[in-house]
Amino acid sequence: MSEKEKKKNEEIRIGFFQCHCGVNIAGSVDVKEVVEYAKKLPNVVVAKDHMFLCSDPGRNLVKEAIKKYNLNRVVSSHCTPSLHQETFRTVLKEAGLNPFFHENVNSREHASWVHYRDKKKATDKVKVLVAGGIERVKHHKPIGTMRLKVKKSVLVIGGGPAGIQAALDLGKAGYKVYLVDRRPHLGGNMARLGKVFPTDDCPICILGKKFHELRQVKEIEVITYAEVKELSGYVGNYKVKIEKKPRYVDEEKCIGCLTCVSKCPVRVKSEWYEGMDVRPAIYINYPAQFPRIPVRDPEACINCGVCKKVCPADAIDFDQKPETIELEVGAIIVATGYEEWKPYAVEEYGYGKYKNVITQLELAQMLNPEGPTHGKPFKPSDARYDKKKRKLVIEGEPPKKYVFIHCVGSRDEKYFSYCSKICCMYSIKHAKMILMDVDPNAEIYLCYMDIRAFSKGYEEYYKQVQKLGARIVRGKPAEIREDPKTKKLYVKVEDTLLGKPIEIEADLVVLASTLRPSKGTKELADILRITTGEDGFLRELHPKVGPVDTVTAGIFIAGAASGPKDIPESVAQGSAAAARAMSLLGKGEVEIILNKAEVNQELCIGCGICETLCPYGAIKVHETHLGRKAKVSEVECQGCGACAGGCPTGAVMRRNYELDQMFAQIEGILRSAKEIFKDEPIVLAFACKQCAYAASEAAGTSRLEYPPNVFIIRIPCSGTIDIAHVLKAFKEGADVVYVGGCEPGSCAFVDGNLKAEKRIQFAKRLLDAIGIGGDRLEIFWIPAPESMKFAEVAKMMVERAKKLGPTPLRKAKAVKEVI
Amino acid sequence: MKLAFYLGCVIPAKLPNYELSARKVFEKLGVELVDMEDFICCGFPFELFNHETWLKMAAYNLALAEKQGLNIVTLCNGCANSLAHANKLLKEDSKKREEVNEFLKKYGLEFKGTIEVKHFIRVLYEDIGLDKIKENITKELSEFKLATHTGCHVVRPSEYMDSFDNPIKPTKLDELVNITKANNINYLTKNLCCGNTSRGLNDNVSIELLRRKMKDLSKHEVDALVTICPACYLQYEMGQLELKTKFKEVYNVPVVHYPQILGLAMGMSAKEVGLDMNKIKPKKIIEAFK
Amino acid sequence: MIAEEVSKISGENPFACFQCGDCTGSCPVSFAMDYGPRRMIHLIQLNLEEEVLKANTHWLCASCYNCTYRCPRNISFTRISYALRNISVKRGIYPNKTTKIFYEIFLDHMLKYGRFNEGIFVREFVAKGGKGLKELLRDINLGLKLWKKGKIPKDVDKIDKLDQIKKIYEACVKEEKEDKQ
């Protein structure tokens, strides 16, 4: 150690504060012992404990200590950083220190809650973690902030109820809004329904009112039949490229008289009506659509030119070409909604094989007053296309006996394990519509597993359909048979409340199929650099406290794009996303904390590896007077650290996760662990804060026990991991090391997890080569909710450490120490 | 206070001790009972399978009392329930009322809806009041261990009885027993149905209910089980005799009517309240009140 | 605990079941069962061992895997059935004499020949009383037909390395004992 460093070291004055958290920590950890231990560690000037450190008196204790003892570093030991790290950073700020001179030790989720049976071990573990924190905080550096000007305009993608609401809220507040929809009109799936629960009003009427408002607010620009193709820029200053598909009708000229539509001689299956009705080659989807401008389907069109001839406004233009629109916006709201899964795969129900097995969305089309039969359900086996009349003809009796099957594809491990949330309600709605409007004597069986009618007014809605005489059977049907002659269907189901299998005869079987994210959601997410979850829906930043935020600053989500939602919820989210966008853009500038990547110009050799690693294009190699050097765009950098982990010279670093800081923490933990845990195996884990660390928090909340000799270090993304971290850990005496990352496809930073996997695979070979053994290192995918898996992995790795025994390095050192 | 005394079918036939003690107690408390001369069955057994018949029968009795201009008091949970229910129904449903009055016309009667029907403990509790009863108590029963059984139909459905008592855990009878200073115990099966209504429909169920209660009570060694309903009383008293002869199970839990207990506290002798007529003799009590 | 025992043998998790009844509806023999697969799993969840082992359900399972194929929670009642039979056999519980005889002969063949000999089986099965007199009389005709068609083999089919089978069997039995300790 040089003189300079020594001096610097002496100048470091650390305060340590241990929280009791009532009995949550103090109940199974001897806090006094921890405080005594911390007091003896070098550079610790003061160590104290408090019943509730996060309370006003607790925070004051820290603040006063900083002043009284002239502290320049603080380590606080309490709950997990995602709860109160920010609290204590603020305390430091208030006391005049840079907030990043703080380190958080997790003594609740990682010790007291998971080792509650063994007070001694829990206390020991906290001591080890504290030693790591104190060693680390010595190397902390101040991190600053910067201010950015932002554009007061917002792009809203998707014109369903959520998107429309967001656009209206923003437009009315004076923000420029671009409302883009892929379809030739707005309205989303809502416009396809006859009624909407729980008030049974007509969606077209509700939408009609909203469309009217949209026309009134001049700040809103509606762009239909268009898709987002490209995104660049950063929060507050996004540049978006949108491709507008040719409609072959001039939107400026068209007066919406629909003469062209009525004269077109062509008929093809209508996608809007799920193929149950036909439409012309130049068409509109529904009479009240907005904008009321037809679109020509060039594939169906026979180029007869009749439409051109009859158009009074001369609006039809067969030569239209795709058009690219470029927009500059401060924020983006994604409200791309859902689509219904076509359950061909659930073969036992015969969808696609038996004509009279349909989905609920298809039934919704039948029940729609504007639909093919104006609200009268029919058996598809009775339907025929009449060429002369050029329309659908129904021959035969209307259906009398219906069987509705809930949870088709949903809540099923073979297909989608999530609950589609609104199927119970729309099944009930359709039963109600049939019994009230179509045929009060219809026999309707609802085969359900659990009726989920939980929102305001929903239980009452459910009660109404019971009163109307729907027959409610608890059981998931096993199979459906069709009588090939009569086309009658026989549904076999165990009525679980009767406890015996029954067979129900039906004219029409309706499947409440799973709600899936709209087609193209993944592609759009990739363009916008936001993430999708395992279920394919867009991922919110936090399911509870960040439901409309995403990992990318300035991009928000609303409605069913992030998971099945009903209309009230979608509308609420539309407003919520609008409010989030306003709070971001309202002041005209934003403050960004620069806990991002940084390049040490001296060490950088300009190799450009970091450039290939960055998923955001935020780090680029430039020609400078010193040669080729990498440079970080701090506004675009999201702070995942993938670049730092892959830099061959250690020039690139992620602030607050710099090599010396990580090394110090590793060293601190392992030195103390060797001393306290002696001959027991020592396992070190690096956990991504998005998933594995969150799972460790959940394990704490659920009091899932695992061996105490697993020490967890929090990293922003598994992609932050550097082979150097791993080697350092083994050098300092870890017996087994593992990394916990997000499942492939769900990394918050696109693919940091896969980068980590590659590095770990390489490191394993390296360990094999140097005689430590590759099986001492692993990487696991531990999604945030899988606390059980977290505990299992921890147990397994300790078992492995026991089996493999101490590493040659640890053994050698032990021998050395004895000598 | 003057009340129409509705005895029902069972009491005159089987339980003179109940009638005797009730009359004595009311007399002492200054209540004048006017016997309903031409009363018929309250209709309770019919309510389960023939709604119209039940309503007509109950209405007949109600109209009879109405003619005398008196509120009805009954000694039986079933009668109280049936009559009060019919009374409430006819007061609210004009269509049913018309139908019934059509029928009553033949007998020169009419249902107008001017009277009330009460079980006698409700009269004691609401109209006479605990304070007034206390004034009449001369002997404390503190040396006796008693258990109460309120029964079902006097408390459920609660709306028929104007929510007189807690329908799940009734307490009013206990309060009435407690003023005698008797040692009123709490026991596990206190609110269990006596099972009498299942007699004839499913005897096994009925006996099982009885057995559960008796098994529980025999652990407590009570001096008497206090009932306020002829059906409950008979189920427990005759039922125990049945258990003894058919199943060789002996519990020996004496069963008494509430007015018998109250009568003793008011200074009457065991004989005066008809305790000698009880089949399973509450020996300790009889001994003390010779 | 029966649930634990079942899990251990079959590798299935009965607690994942949410009682939808798809299994019972799919089962071709549920009509003859005391409890359908769904209720059986519920009994296992509640650890009602006596009730579970008394039922005929697992003995009637024809191992068609229909329930397994359709289960939305990825539970195989077929494998749970096998586990329940394992447990029953260990406790000496059989649904009827026929099954007991059938199983014992099968295992015997396994250890004696390494293969199942249908020809000898029929003889042994009848000799041990596996068939009632009535069925026997009815089947005589069928037996004759089979014999005429040369479908009842006379030769014993036996493998060479029988000791391997025995060693495998012993290893399994040994593990079982160790597990218990």
Next chain:
Amino acid sequence: MKVGYYPGCSLKGMEDAYSISLISSFKVLGIELVEIEDWNCCGASVIPSYDYKFANALAARNLALAEEQNLRTIIAPCSECYNRLAYINYKMKNDAGYMEKMNKILSEAGLEYRGTVEVKHAVDFLVNDFGIDKIKEKVKNPINKKIASYYGCLFVRPREISVESAENPKTMDSLVEALGGTPVDYDGKTKCCGASLVVSNEKVGLQTIKNVLDSIKETEAEIIVTSCPLCHANLDTQQLTIEKEFKVNYMLPVMYFTQLLGLALGLSEREVALNKNLTYEVLKV
């Protein structure tokens, strides 16, 4: 073309008609079957009921033998055998811990399995590996009849071992079509025949078989083809018992798909042991 062959006990016993026709018809197609030396019984459904671990180890022994004898692909014509072998193979290949456990037991008998063998059902091998077109070329006597393919359970379930959907399988139908027949569609294709229930619980077993026969009878099929000795025995041998017990009349000839194949390829009835079927005489009528 050479391929490993696991016949199973039934094909060596009562149902040798299956193995005779399999070998003879495959020979015409140029497929040579190499029997695994010293194979043992797969355990069927009985040993797993007795001792699950032992049963799995028995299946594993066969896999280890095949590996030892360098047979990369083995075909099992019996669905029960196929199911046992394929499932254990799947489990061992996909669960390293399980592989280790099984090998520990196998090592007692001096055996080891490394997971290099592929188990296939004879139908799957024929249709998907050998190829339907090559079969079509060799058909001499197209069987112009309505034919119900009966798949049974264990060839298509559970998911892990199935090559196609269990709700609506197609392989056998495509084979029937290639041989000139008209496949019929019916609900009972993969309904259970009751397996060995006919031994352990005769009443239920017979009822289950009857359900399958009823569902085939509705289709007016002229022939049933099977791909499993147990299904075959139930539908063929027990058909007579059911006719007697339930006072019904089916007259449905049952044959192995290999017998149908052999006939279409120009083999004689004797060469495919057709007369061994109990419903053989029905065919003549």
